[in-house]
Amino acid sequence: MKALVLDGIDQPLQLRDVPTPQPQAGEVLIKLQAAALNHRDVWIQKGQYAGLRFPITLGSDGAGTVAAVGEGVENRWQNQPVLIDPGFDWGNNPKAQGRAFNILGLPRDGTFAEYVCVPAANVHAYPGHLSPAQAAALPLGGVTAYRALFTRGGLQAGEKVLISGIGGGVALLAMQLALAAGAEVWVTSGTPDKIERAQQLGARGGISYRQEKWGTELAKQVGGGFDVIIDSAAGPGVAQLVEAAAPGGRIVFYGGTAGAMTNVPPARVFWKQLSLLGSTMGTAQDFTELLALVERTRMLPVIDSVLPLAEGEQAMRRMDNGEQFGKLVLEI
Known part of the structure; x- marks a missing residue:
């Protein structure tokens, strides 16, 4: 062969x-x-x-x-x-x-x-x-996104979700799955065109992660921050994820392409009662539930x-x- x-x-x-x-x-x-x-x-x-x-x-x-x-x-x-x-x-x-x-x-x-x-x-x-x-x-991107959103992030219909680095396979699948589940989705990217294309697919809005204090600005735009944040970069940008999170929010990491988390203010984490969660791939049950959601909503x-x-x-x-x-x- x-x-x-x-x-x-x-x-x-x-x-x-x-x-x-x-x-x-x-x-x-x-x-x-x-x-x-x-x-x-x-x-x-x-x-x-x-x-x-x-x-x-x-x-x-x-x-x-x-x-x-x-x-x-x-x-x-x-x-x-x-x-x-x-x-x-x-x-x-x-x-x-x-x-x-x-x-x-x-x-x-x-x-x-x-x-x-x-x-x-x-x-x-x-x-x-x-x-x-x-x-x-x-499969791989889908089950990674599904577990991060639902099994680890506990996403519920009507919640606000932020997906960082839109354009990659997992990030886009996470956006689509969150939309299919009835969430309001916002995105970040370093490329304005990718934000625009995400909005064409149903995202409410987005912001460049190259902008200074983008997390604080985005939290203002959505009126208080995000219930769930899905991120694959980590690195220095985590400080802005913390600012973007709503009180009681869940930040889920499935990657760390930007390296170690730095400059994260611990007082903001504990005062806002945030949960920082890790997620990798998914179980057989996660995979079965992913396919059921895709079939039920006819997601492409x-x-x-x-x-x-x-x-x-x-x-x-x-x-x-x-x-x-x-x-x-x-x-x-």
Whole structure:
């Protein structure tokens, strides 16, 4: 089969012939129709991820049809259209993943290929209103956004939500899910065009995080601050998130691309009774509930562009440069 292979740190993805995997007991073989990129893939390519091994086929998100089933797997999956829950072996504690937790695309070969094998427990029929490309755009970013918003953030209909760094896959999915749940959504970005495009999709408004004291200004605009804030940057900007939060607000971090939290005034945190929460990926239940919400509201993930598998390296560079608005999808 054809697969995009990463041979080492800072090496380009190479399209080459590799052996087609065979499903082991409890697994299914999926003939992929679409795979989506995540920032995780870029970080692995740059060597900024634990457990590196080479060569590796990247890709955590994928949709296709079941081509074969391993021993012990029900035949009902044969030839069925499915998408993949990319989180494996979460463990028994729904509050946090266990030590065995891992994600498709490292250490296990991923979806930037014509075929992939995954445990049958990790395949789901996808909502019927989605195309294969739209289905592939949903899993990792969707379950990350869902858990951050609802499981960790406790979002309720009618609450005000701030999504930072709009334009990336998780941030856009978080915005769409929050809107689908009946929340009022505002966004931040360093690019005015991305704020405008978010408003076209339903966001109430937004502000540039390059503006001085933007958190204080945004809190004034919404009349008291935000009930839930979803952030992937952390770094010095957390001080402004604290200013933007309403009393009793919940700030949920699912990443830290701007580094360590600095200049956070503790008095503002405890006097406003804020909750600072961490969130990573999601449980099988989170994933099932994500799909139910998408199906019920007929939500369509935002796709930046769809490229052929052979152009996977170009897609990686577009993501690395922050040029995308929505998910980058590879057609297989």
